[in-house]
Amino acid sequence: xxxxxxxxxxxxxxxxxxxxxxxxxxxxxxxxxxxxxxxxxxxxxxxxxxxxxxxxxxxxxxxxxxxxxxxxxxxxxxxxxxxxxxxxxxxxxxxxxxxxxxxxxxxxxxxxxxxxxxxxxxxxxxxxxxxxxxxxxxxxxxxxxxxxxxxxxxxxxxxxxxxxxxxxxxxxxxxxxxxxxxxxxxxxxxxxxxxxxxxxxxxxxxxxxxxxxxxxxxxxxxxxxxxxxxxxxxxxxxxxxxxxxxxx
Amino acid sequence: xxxxxxxxxxxxxxxxxxxxxxxxxxxxxxxxxxxxxxxxxxxxxxxxxxxxxxxxxxxxxxxxxxxxxxxxxxxxxxxxxxxxxxxxxxxxxxxxxxxxxxxxxxxxxxxxxxxxxxxxxxxxxxxxxxxxxxxxxxxxxxxxxxxxxx
Numbered sequence: 152x153x154x155x156x157x158x159x160x161x162x163x164x165x166x167x168x169x170x171x172x173x174x175x176x177x178x179x180x181x182x183x184x185x186x187x188x189x190x191x192x193x194x195x196x197x198x199x200x201x202x203x204x205x206x207x208x209x210x211x212x213x214x215x216x217x218x219x220x221x222x223x224x225x226x227x228x229x230x231x232x233x234x235x236x237x238x239x240x241x242x243x244x245x246x247x248x249x250x251x252x253x254x255x256x257x258x259x260x261x262x263x264x265x266x267x268x269x270x271x272x273x274x275x276x277x278x279x280x281x282x283x284x285x286x287x288x289x290x291x292x293x294x295x296x297x298x299x300x301x302x303x304x305x306x307x308x309x310x311x312x313x314x315x316x317x318x319x320x321x322x323x324x325x326x327x328x329x330x331x332x333x334x335x336x337x338x339x340x341x342x343x344x345x346x347x348x349x350x351x352x353x354x355x356x357x358x359x360x361x362x363x364x365x366x367x368x369x370x371x372x373x374x375x376x377x378x379x380x381x382x383x384x385x386x387x388x389x390x391x392x393x394x395x396x397x398x399x
Numbered sequence: 400x401x402x403x404x405x406x407x408x409x410x411x412x413x414x415x416x417x418x419x420x421x422x423x424x425x426x427x428x429x430x431x432x433x434x435x436x437x438x439x440x441x442x443x444x445x446x447x448x449x450x451x452x453x454x455x456x457x458x459x460x461x462x463x464x465x466x467x468x469x470x471x472x473x474x475x476x477x478x479x480x481x482x483x484x485x486x487x488x489x490x491x492x493x494x495x496x497x498x499x500x501x502x503x504x505x506x507x508x509x510x511x512x513x514x515x516x517x518x519x520x521x522x523x524x525x526x527x528x529x530x531x532x533x534x535x536x537x538x539x540x541x542x543x544x545x546x547x548x549x
Contacts, residue, residue, distance in 0.1 A: 205525035208449060212529065215448030219478060290479025291448075297549055298448055305524060 173224055174247065176288070177237065178372055179276070180220035181248035184238055185380070186269065187213035188387050189256055198259050205305060209266070212298045219291045239391040243374075243381045250371040251334040253380040257327065260320070263309045264327035268335055270303035271349040275342045307353045314357025325359055332362050337369035406467060407432040410441055413463055416455045417528050420498040423456060427486025430477060439464060439472040444482045447549065449529040484549045495546055500531065503548040511536035512543055519543070 169177060190210035197203035221234035251269060256262045277296035281289055313324040339346035354360065370376070391397060410432055411424035423429045423443065430442040441460050445453045457474045464472045484503035492502035496512045501519075504510075510517055516538035523533040531544040 201523040201525070204523065204527070208525040208529055211449030211451065212447065213449075215445070215450065219445075219448065222476075223478075286479045290477070290481045294478070294481040295448060301524070301547075 172285075173228055176220050176224040176227070178247040179280075180217045180224065180237065181246050182252050182269075183213040183220070184217035185246070185248045185383065186252040186266075187211070187217060188383055189252065189254075190262070190266075192256055193262065202259070206262070209302050209305070212295075212302070216291065216295050216298075220288075223287050223291070235391065239388050243376055243384055245374060246376065246380060246384070247372055247374055248376075248380075249334070249337055250368055250377050251331065251338060253371070253376060253383060254331065254334060255379055257330070258323055260313050260323040261327040261330060263306055263313060264324065264331050266302065267306040267310045267353070268331060268338060268350070270299055270306050271346055272339045273299040274303055274349075275339060275345055279342070310353050310359070311357045314354070314359040321358065324357070328354075328359050329362050333364075333366055333368050336367040337371060406434065406439065406464075406469070409463055409467055410460055413456065413459045415452060416459070417452050418495070418498065418500065420494045421491055423460075425488050425491030425494060427482065427488065427491075428456065437471055439469050440475060441472070442475045442477055444477055444480075446482050447529040451529075482549075484546065499543060501534065501543060501545040503546045505548050506545075509534065509545055511539060511541065513541050514539040519545075 187210045190206050190213065193206040194203060194210075197206055217238070218234050221237040224237065225232040225234065249269075251265060254261075254265060256265075274296065277292040277299055280292035281296060283289055283292070310324065313320040315321070316324075350361075368377070411422055411429055413423050415421045415423065415426060426446065428443050428446060430444055431440075433440045433442075441464070443456070443460070460474050461472065487503065492504075495502040496510075499512050501509045501512050506521075508517070509519055511519055514536060516536055519534040519536050521532060522535050522542060526533040526544055530546055530549075532547055533542060534545045535542045
């Protein structure tokens with residue numbers, strides 16, 4: 152195995168050595184797994200019962216997509232790795248999710264803005280992957296496309312309500328945009344223009360603006376994460392690590 | 400002892416654990432049941448990505464197979480073509496409505512399952528399970544679940 156060296160990254164850190172097709176499946180699975188875990192943190196803490204159920208349901212959809220893609224990745228790899236091996240037994244450096252999805256929930260506005268950026272991206276992504284040559288991926292993507300559209304209706308309607316709501320909701324929504332924007336450049340690389348149009352459309356109605364600051368963080372797809380992912384994985388994986396091979 | 404049963408019929412009778420009036424055949428989840436030299440392969444298509452009942456359904460299929468004395472079996476999941484509520488049978492629609500859940504007809508055609516009045520109001524787009532939204536009837540005032548068209 153050759154070790155991949157990424158500029159600006161300390162020497163000696165293990166590199167991700169999955170073959171490209173597997174790498175793509177695991178990347179998308181990781182996005183959905185990590186975001187599901189984040190959204191799950193809202194359960195019993197959301198602003199009201201309907202939102203609690205909505206965020207929980209969206210989390211379940213993301214989890215389901217992650218499971219299907221992990222299983223499929225395991226089949227393609229052919230080394231007997233299961234969905235649990237991917238989700239529960241890899242280290243932070245082996246996760247290939249976008250930095251956006253691992254960011255903390257913050258307040259409700261921050262969760263919604265993160266979700267809106269991600270839903271806008273996933274609608275484009277699934278439409279694209281539904282045309283891929285991988286039969287299983289096509290099926291998963293076609294189903295996930297409908298779910299992403301449903302999630303997008305939810306998140307974009309809340310971006311509107313918060314951005315164009317009270318002075319306080321606007322302040323919080325704009326603060327969320329300012330905080331999350333720096334994680335968006337790695338989001339929609341192959342359809343950046345369409346993604347930006349989708350965001351601008353909703354933001355212009357919501358009265359929200361994109362920050363002038365051009366600073367952007369990236370590296371998630373290569374396994375270089377912000378400090379938040381390690382804590383998320385520690386919570387998600389501790390039981391399997393404490394009791395290896397446990398089942399119920 | 401050889402028991403002659405139509406295995407497909409038995410497996411088709413497995414019910415959804417969350418909506419027990421619907422069988423997996425009504426839901427359109429069951430694709431094929433193949434028997435090759437005593438080995439039974441049941442192929443199903445998952446519904447919504449987030450449906451937690453799928454694992455239970457797999458287990459229930461296995462239980463049904465074992466009850467029939469099948470020793471060699473597997474349950475396969477196929478994702479393509481993706482499941483859609485269009486695959487739900489007419490009988491499934493009727494059973495849902497009788498159970499108090501509006502079937503997946505598309506939002507403009509939803510009828511209150513209690514009084515059959517149209518134009519109910521959406522209360523919450525995300526309901527008690529991944530497949531349902533919560534609505535309320537504008538006539539009788541009863542809240543009810545709507546099985547989302549998908």
